[in-house]
Amino acid sequence: MMKILKEAVSIVLLAGLVGLAVNTPLLLRYARGEFRADFLGLKDHVSMVVIDKDRALGLFEQGRAIFIDSRSPAQYAQGHIPGARNVPWGDPSREELLQGLNPDRSTPVIVYCSGEACRDSFHLAQWISDRGYFANIFVFSGGWETWTSAGRPVERSDDKE
């Protein structure tokens, strides 16, 4: 059994070291101070602003902004920010869903997902930004969790019917 354990440990250590050696440039970039906010640079994206719940509520009350819910359709159906449109990050038809929104580029767009732990809102916001659909893109990083725990208004899919 000791022999098998030694083999397993050797495999893990050797392969792990190879992985680190191959990725040395990334480790050096980290040592130089990169990736401090986010490994993917999503939080540093120039056309994307991360906002808190108060700013999100402010934009909501102005009534001009489009809220985009990047969670799954099932989660969206259970409850979402009133008026939010569902564009799940994992949905292959998200391009069509997005084109169905207001085509005015200057309309503020606020993307959110479940909460601080999820990254779908960042991915979707970057994807929208890269395609140039909207000029004012915000990520509400606290997302659904923060919105509901702060007692903000919510809407369910069956409320509309």
Place this chain on the structure above:
Amino acid sequence: MIRNKYILLAFRLIVGGVFIWSGLLKAVHPLDFAQNVENYQLLPRLLSLVVGLALPWVEMAAGLLLVLGLFRRGAALAAAGLLGAFIILISVTMVRGLDLSCGCFGSLSGKVGLKLLAQDIILLVMAVNILLCLPSHFSLDSVRSKSV
């Protein structure tokens, strides 16, 4: 425990194949995977990066050795250890109520949930079966032992 040599070969190819595929998808986008690791909110940033860069290569190595049948039991133990860790991680994440992409298959990853937990448990059962079975048919280990 299953001892049929054809089923054992299938177990090796399934577990090995999944590990190679999963490692490869992560290794081509190492920063994406490092971000996935950090999203679990269990490791500090530097450790998330180290795990994100190293783990895909460990998976690929263990998977390749399982498919080839070289250091078969060591590779099965490494795979079983990783799967055990993944199962604990998925369970803890579900208990904490975090809504996360698992990061297991790069951009093809699904959400952390019961389906993923079941997949990992099945793979763990296969890996443990490979680990506990002594005869090694259709493997480079058997060629090695004959030539010694």
